[in-house]
Amino acid sequence: MARLNTVERQKHIVEQAIKIINANGYSSLSIRELAHKVRISEAAIYRHFLNKEDIILGILTLFCGFDKQLNQEIALLHNPLEKLKHFMLFHFTYLEKHVAMTSVIFSEDIFNQSEILKKKMQSIIKNRKKALFDIVSAIKSENCISEMDVEEFVVIILGYIRLIVLEWRLSNYAFSLKARGNKAIKFVKTILPKKIKSI
Amino acid sequence: MARLNTVERQKHIVEQAIKIINANGYSSLSIRELAHKVRISEAAIYRHFLNKEDIILGILTLFCGFDKQLNQEIALLHNPLEKLKHFMLFHFTYLEKHVAMTSVIFSEDIFNQSEILKKKMQSIIKNRKKALFDIVSAIKSENCISEMDVEEFVVIILGYIRLIVLEWRLSNYAFSLKARGNKAIKFVKTILPKKIKSI
DNA sequence: TAATTAATAGTGAGCGTTAACTAACAATAG
DNA sequence: CTATTGTTAGTTAACGCTCACTATTAATTA
Numbered sequence: 111m112a113r114l115n116t117v118e119r120q121k122h123i124v125e126q127a128i129k130i131i132n133a134n135g136y137s138s139l140s141i142r143e144l145a146h147k148v149r150i151s152e153a154a155i156y157r158h159f160l161n162k163e164d165i166i167l168g169i170l171t172l173f174c175g176f177d178k179q180l181n182q183e184i185a186l187l188h189n190p191l192e193k194l195k196h197f198m199l200f201h202f203t204y205l206e207k208h209v210a211m212t213s214v215i216f217s218e219d220i221f222n223q224s225e226i227l228k229k230k231m232q233s234i235i236k237n238r239k240k241a242l243f244d245i246v247s248a249i250k251s252e253n254c255i256s257e258m259d260v261e262e263f264v265v266i267i268l269g270y271i272r273l274i275v276l277e278w279r280l281s282n283y284a285f286s287l288k289a290r291g292n293k294a295i296k297f298v299k300t301i302l303p304k305k306i307k308s309i
Numbered sequence: 310m311a312r313l314n315t316v317e318r319q320k321h322i323v324e325q326a327i328k329i330i331n332a333n334g335y336s337s338l339s340i341r342e343l344a345h346k347v348r349i350s351e352a353a354i355y356r357h358f359l360n361k362e363d364i365i366l367g368i369l370t371l372f373c374g375f376d377k378q379l380n381q382e383i384a385l386l387h388n389p390l391e392k393l394k395h396f397m398l399f400h401f402t403y404l405e406k407h408v409a410m411t412s413v414i415f416s417e418d419i420f421n422q423s424e425i426l427k428k429k430m431q432s433i434i435k436n437r438k439k440a441l442f443d444i445v446s447a448i449k450s451e452n453c454i455s456e457m458d459v460e461e462f463v464v465i466i467l468g469y470i471r472l473i474v475l476e477w478r479l480s481n482y483a484f485s486l487k488a489r490g491n492k493a494i495k496f497v498k499t500i501l502p503k504k505i506k507s508i
Numbered sequence: 509t510a511a512t513t514a515a516t517a518g519t520g521a522g523c524g525t526t527a528a529c530t531a532a533c534a535a536t537a538g
Numbered sequence: 539c540t541a542t543t544g545t546t547a548g549t550t551a552a553c554g555c556t557c558a559c560t561a562t563t564a565a566t567t568a
Contacts, residue, residue: 113517113562135421137336141554153556154518162554219418222334232479262496265476266469273468280431297461301500312536312543340528352530353544361528511568518561527552534545 120158122148124168131169132210136217163224169214170230176204176211177237184241190248194267195295197245201271202291212279239264255303266301270294319357321347323367330368331409335416362423368413369429375403375410376436383440389447393466394494396444400470401490411478438463454502465500469493 114122126147130139141162145152159165180200187193205212214220221228242264250258274294278287313321325346329338340361344351358364379399386392404411413419420427441463449457473493477486 115563116517119517135418137418137422140552142552150517151519152554153520156555157517213417216417218412218415219334219336223336235479257499259496259499262493265472265493266465266496266500269468269470269472270465271468272472273464277464280427280434294461294464297458297465300456300458300502301465303499314537315543318543339526341526349543350545351528352546355529356543509568511566513566514564516561516563519559521557523554523556525553528550530549531547532545533547534543536541536543538539538541 116158119148119150120168123155123158123165124172127165128169128172128210128214131217132213135213136220163226166220166224166227167230170227170234173211173214174234177234177241180204180238181241184245190245190252191299193245194242194249194298197242198267198271198295198298199288199291201275202287202294205275206287209283212275216276216279239268242267249302258303267298270298315357318347318349319367322354322357322364323371326364327368327371327409327413330416331412334412335419362426365419365423365426366429369426369433372410372413373433376433376440379403379437380440383444389444389451390498392444393441393448393497396441397466397470397494397497398487398490400474401486401493404474405486408482411474415475415478438467441466448501457502466497469497 123144127139127144130143130147139162141152141155144165145155148155155165159168180197183200184193184196187196221231243260246260246263246267249255250260271291271294274290275287278285278290322343326338326343329342329346338361340351340354343364344354347354354364358367379396382399383392383395386395420430442459445459445462445466448454449459470490470493473489474486477484477489
């Protein structure tokens, strides 16, 4: 195979690894198969990654780009309700564009294998939770809602997004995730506690 | 090892298989390890199950008992709000008692491996969705709520339960799932659309 | 600028290990 | 006595990973 520098080759390897996981699950990701898909030898894989765990770490690092982009886009908005809307919609549009990523997120086995990967995934989840918490808090204070358990609301929304994506996967991507997401956003608005008008 | 009839032995095998999956994930479930835990030879496993897939099928069949019990208990209640409360609480109490089952539910890889297992799991999910749908519908009509997307509400609740259980797992079972569940139930009541009083 | 060197990216062969599963045969319960 | 439940000792295939080695590129020196 034609030589490529490590940065380029690493990109290809991670890319193909995601594709394999998406196609047949994490357990189907073998170095042999991966090498074959990248069209280099097995041994060459180890020129660019320490071990298999290191490759998965590469996938997760790529996934961190999601959060960066999400946070940037959210920061541009000012209305907290718009922020919430965008937070949800961003998940659906991103995942519809990067289908293969959904399999990584849902693969428990990946994170069971290694403590490092588990920690990495937990920190990603934590960050996202924090971001959503801030948004919902802003909605609460701006709309003068007195009674609202922000933390629970965050869990509800994240669970909602997660289950919709899971159902999308189980349906073999039979519907538009973005359209489905818009329906979900509308529904979330209906369960938001109503504004308590000031005196 | 002392001889046991197939029915008894099958029970033991399925039981230990669940334990192994719970301890280290589905990928750690090997026939060798399983045989060792059951204290019979590898070959003996194949006296009682056709193949590995057949063993997982045994686990899922066991899990169907969950739905049976749930439906029975729900049927005893009459107030739909009580039914919803019990529907949620049952999940948390059952899963706290059968910790190992949670790993099976969340293991995508199990269902990626086999079309049969995938179908089985999908039918379990579908049934539960149907049960919850009926409960929420009853709440809607009984409380004369005009505006309420029942289907979306069902997804919200199932996603909520699922994420709470997942967080419980990720925390290494650091908190009481039942207590956490009670908090969730309280919160769900607050997001229920308010009763529209009749004229 | 051309030749030499050092670093990098590739190779095939094969290591030790483990996987699911099977054949042939032995013990035991009804 | 016969069904069934168990055993030991294998099978083939795949796993992650390493070894000794070669080809290509980039940097350095003559």
